[in-house]
Amino acid sequence: MTARYVLGISAFYHDSAACLLRDGEVVAAAQEERFTRSKGDASFPRHAVRYCLQAGGISAADLAYVGFYDKPLLKFERILETYVGVAPRGFGQFQLAGPLWMKEKLFLDREIRRHLEYDGEILYAEHHESHAASAFFPSPFEEAAILTIDGVGEWATATLGLGRGNAFELLKELHWPDSLGLLYSAFTYFTGFKVNSGEYKVMGLAPYGEPKYVEAIYRELVDLRDDGSFTLNQKFFNYLTGLTMTNGAFAQLFDGPARVPESKLTQREMDLARSIQVVCEEIVLRMARTLHRETGMKHLCLAGGVALNCVANGRLLREGPFESIWIQPAAGDAGGALGVAQLVWHRYLQQPRRVIPGCDAMQGAYLGPEYPPEEIQAFLDAQGASYERLDRDCLLRRVAELLAQEQVIGWFDGRMEFGPRALGARSILGDPRSPRMQAQMNLKIKFREGFRPFAPSVLAERVADYFELDCESPYMLLVAPVKRDRQISMTADQRRLWGIDQLNVVRSDIPAVTHVDYSARIQTVSRRTNPNYYDLITEFERLTGCAVLVNTSFNVRGEPIVCSPADAYRCFMRTHIDYLVLGPFLVSKAQQPEWKESGEWQREFQLD
Numbered sequence: 001m002t003a004r005y006v007l008g009i010s011a012f013y014h015d016s017a018a019c020l021l022r023d024g025e026v027v028a029a030a031q032e033e034r035f036t037r038s039k040g041d042a043s044f045p046r047h048a049v050r051y052c053l054q055a056g057g058i059s060a061a062d063l064a065y066v067g068f069y070d071k072p073l074l075k076f077e078r079i080l081e082t083y084v085g086v087a088p089r090g091f092g093q094f095q096l097a098g099p100l101w102m103k104e105k106l107f108l109d110r111e112i113r114r115h116l117e118y119d120g121e122i123l124y125a126e127h128h129e130s131h132a133a134s135a136f137f138p139s140p141f142e143e144a145a146i147l148t149i150d151g152v153g154e155w156a157t158a159t160l161g162l163g164r165g166n167a168f169e170l171l172k173e174l175h176w177p178d179s180l181g182l183l184y185s186a187f188t189y190f191t192g193f194k195v196n197s198g199e200y201k202v203m204g205l206a207p208y209g210e211p212k213y214v215e216a217i218y219r220e221l222v223d224l225r226d227d228g229s230f231t232l233n234q235k236f237f238n239y240l241t242g243l244t245m246t247n248g249a250f251a252q253l254f255d256g257p258a259r260v261p262e263s264k265l266t267q268r269e270m271d272l273a274r275s276i277q278v279v280c281e282e283i284v285l286r287m288a289r290t291l292h293r294e295t296g297m298k299h300l301c302l303a304g305g306v307a308l309n310c311v312a313n314g315r316l317l318r319e320g321p322f323e324s325i326w327i328q329p330a331a332g333d334a335g336g337a338l339g340v341a342q343l344v345w346h347r348y349l350q351q352p353r354r355v356i357p358g359c360d361a362m363q364g365a366y367l368g369p370e371y372p373p374e375e376i377q378a379f380l381d382a383q384g385a386s387y388e389r390l391d392r393d394c395l396l397r398r399v400a401e402l403l404a405q406e407q408v409i410g411w412f413d414g415r416m417e418f419g420p421r422a423l424g425a426r427s428i429l430g431d432p433r434s435p436r437m438q439a440q441m442n443l444k445i446k447f448r449e450g451f452r453p454f455a456p457s458v459l460a461e462r463v464a465d466y467f468e469l470d471c472e473s474p475y476m477l478l479v480a481p482v483k484r485d486r487q488i489s490m491t492a493d494q495r496r497l498w499g500i501d502q503l504n505v506v507r508s509d510i511p512a513v514t515h516v517d518y519s520a521r522i523q524t525v526s527r528r529t530n531p532n533y534y535d536l537i538t539e540f541e542r543l544t545g546c547a548v549l550v551n552t553s554f555n556v557r558g559e560p561i562v563c564s565p566a567d568a569y570r571c572f573m574r575t576h577i578d579y580l581v582l583g584p585f586l587v588s589k590a591q592q593p594e595w596k597e598s599g600e601w602q603r604e605f606q607l608d
């Protein structure tokens with residue numbers, strides 16, 4: 001029998017993406033922004049689709065089905081209706097408004113056909129079903145509870161579900177406008193960061209603050225119930241009617257107007273960040289407890305934008321009722337492309353699901369484009385670049401030596417990651433032991449005066465030697481403390497430091513990856529999914545005794561993570577990265593011809 005292909009698409013909201021399945025297996029998945037170089041690109045993902053079809057060696061005519069990750073008609077209905085006052089309070093029954101194969105009569109059908117040159121069937125799932133599918137189907141669990149939390153899809157803002165074998169069911173949902181994602185985004189907006197991408201910064205800022213607004217949030221903004229459902233007091237928000245997230249009443253409650261983006265951060269923003277983070281964690285924990293009580297499951301799968309809150313995930317793992325949790329690496333809307341494709345395969349086509357215990361189906365999230373050495377070499381030659389080609393062992397040894405000498409490495413190897421984190425395929429690497437590394441990488445490479453430390457990559461088997469964590473965190477979605485005996489306590493003088501000065505205090509033997517509250521956003525690296533990266537860290541450990549590297553995404557501020565060798569070389573030449581690894585090639589900055597800037601580009605030394 002010939003293989004059957006399903007293409008999943010998410011688009012027109014934020015972070016468009018495409019994903020291709022061959023007989024249910026993920027062949028490829030990528031976000032459109034990486035190809036167009038426009039961050040969070042929400043247009044039809046024609047480059048991502050083209051790449052997926054190429055990776056599968058097929059054309060659109062070979063597709064059995066195309067799945068779209070939400071139902072724009074329903075979204076349209078929500079936008080038109082007057083919702084305040086009519087939305088049910090608390091968790092309601094999840095309402096499936098139409099079957100998966102419901103035909104959308106909007107322009108979308110035409111749009112997809114036009115872009116794809118495809119005249120087969122197009123199936124539409126509901127937004128949270130796509131999230132839930134992306135959480136459960138690729139998970140390593142035969143059966144599990146499912147929690148999805150985001151801003152909003154059609155109507156649902158959070159759902160509780162239960163998955164078994166090749167099927168799942170959403171049991172309950174919280175309805176627009178009561179949304180944890182939007183609540184967090186309101187604080188993101190109010191503290192002067194960009195909604196839909198700055199949430200990460202709010203989470204990183206939280207450890208500098210005190211939870212002094214928690215009481216006000218519960219008193220005025222959020223009527224939280226024991227089961228984790230809540231009602232937001234719309235008196236304080238503007239997202240139903242206005243262009244901003246919050247209004248004058250919100251500003252009055254929180255001691256003045258919203259912070260102007262890029263202006264100096266004050267203690268108030270830090271306290272606000274800490275407060276909303278505390279509330280967010282409490283809501284997630286309560287929802288998880290309800291879900292556990294109602295399903296009796298041991299395992300939990302998570303997706304939706306709020307599942308990227310790795311501090312909340314860490315608490316959920318430590319304090320929550322579930323034995324283990326698995327989080328979809330592309331937890332945001334990009335992951336909906338993967339979810340809907342799997343939904344078509346398992347639900348619509350009734351195909352079985354094979355689970356390998358302890359092993360998820362995401363292939364380390366390395367699902368994007370890769371570039372053969374000949375193509376990389378042709379590019380380097382065309383640039384007139386100077387480079388060496390090394391065999392694998394020699395390259396890993398040289399790079400480990402350079403890292404140990406505090407050189408910063410642009411590491412471009414294998415297939416690009418799917419999802420927002422760089423996981424050792426498109427990463428900038430450094431030595432976590434160096435007390436200078438954090439400032440150096442922030443100012444000279446990322447061009448920001450960061451208040452967030454960098455994330456550590458650690459060999460999976462060694463994670464418990466460095467962190468208070470004893471499970472894998474392959475997608476950098478869990479935060480846990482640096483191991484107690486590695487922590488260095490602060491002196492009284494150091495404790496009095498404020499803001500970023502606090503971050504520069506050496507607080508462990510891996511200072512570049514230790515946050516002010518001694519936490520770290522951990523990536524565990526396994527040999528199975530990324531042997532080159534794993535062996536590089538092993539080589540670094542052999543040289544230095546340290547099984548950890550600093551891993552930050554290969555991009556500069558405001559730019560999507562690099563995709564191609566050309567993106568990587570450009571980023572390398574525009575920054576103070578010392579060496580670039582492009583597959584088997586080692587490129588030294590000191591030996592490159594002078595870089596001539598073709599377009600507009602300005603260095604920005606701003607808070608990030």
Ligand SMILES: [Fe+2]
Nearest residue numbers: 150304305333
């Ligand atoms: Fe979503």
